Amino acid sequence: MRHTQSTLSCKDVCGYATGMLLGALASIGWVTGAATVEPLLLVQVLVRAAAERRSLEAIALLAQQLPCAQTIRNALAKLLPATTAALEPAIVDGLHRRLPKSLARRARTMIIDLHTKPYYGNKRTPGIYRGQPKTSTTTFFAYATLLVARKGQTYTVGLVPVLNSDALTSLIDRLLRQAAQHGLRPRRLLLDRGFYAAKVMLHLQQQNI
Numbered sequence: 001m002r003h004t005q006s007t008l009s010c011k012d013v014c015g016y017a018t019g020m021l022l023g024a025l026a027s028i029g030w031v032t033g034a035a036t037v038e039p040l041l042l043v044q045v046l047v048r049a050a051a052e053r054r055s056l057e058a059i060a061l062l063a064q065q066l067p068c069a070q071t072i073r074n075a076l077a078k079l080l081p082a083t084t085a086a087l088e089p090a091i092v093d094g095l096h097r098r099l100p101k102s103l104a105r106r107a108r109t110m111i112i113d114l115h116t117k118p119y120y121g122n123k124r125t126p127g128i129y130r131g132q133p134k135t136s137t138t139t140f141f142a143y144a145t146l147l148v149a150r151k152g153q154t155y156t157v158g159l160v161p162v163l164n165s166d167a168l169t170s171l172i173d174r175l176l177r178q179a180a181q182h183g184l185r186p187r188r189l190l191l192d193r194g195f196y197a198a199k200v201m202l203h204l205q206q207q208n209i
Helices: 010-028 039-052 056-062 069-079 084-097 101-105 168-180 198-206
Strands: 108-118 129-134 137-150 153-162 186-191
Touching: 010 039, 010 084, 039 056, 039 069, 056 069, 084 153, 108 129, 108 153, 108 168, 137 168, 153 168, 168 186, 168 198
Parallel strands: 108 186
Antiparallel strands: 108 137, 129 137, 137 153
16 A cells, blocks of 8 residues: 655645634734734744744845834734733644644643753843753743644644743643643653653652653
8 A cells, every 4th residue: 555645845834833823813912903014924924033043134134025123023012912921821722723632532641842942142131041051052042842642743732931930840730731721631741851850750740640
């Protein structure tokens, strides 16, 4: 039997990310007429900047028929909530909106990863995470994700920003709570080495995880 192979293009992935983000952000007021730049264009710019790891200024210079970077920043300032905590529910809801319903039928193997993105700007910028030297810096933007593994595929079901003041056990609890709100339970939990600590092991044992 010949096995078919499906190949995703960059355009497919960016289109999916744009659609998911638009649906999620609509719940916090990202609608037509709410700012000088339309939500679809804003999300497309953000997705491109993230995919290419470029600044808004660089994208504004490269793209045609795009408002200047300052106009884009003004629109974002108007539409974004004041804190990441206020944004978090909308993003998590967007992640869960397109999950297979079968994921909640039984407890699953789950994976927690810690991600750090190098930051070379002002070290007093809010939200900065300080870690071991990597790529010529000790400052990063950091976040943790929770994934469900099933049949060789993974589904992101949790996302939280990470600060140095956050306890590792608190981050794990928040991620598992996001999954539990949608009926997802851990059968076993695989942890990034950044979470390897005696307090974490004890905390999970107390919860029979």
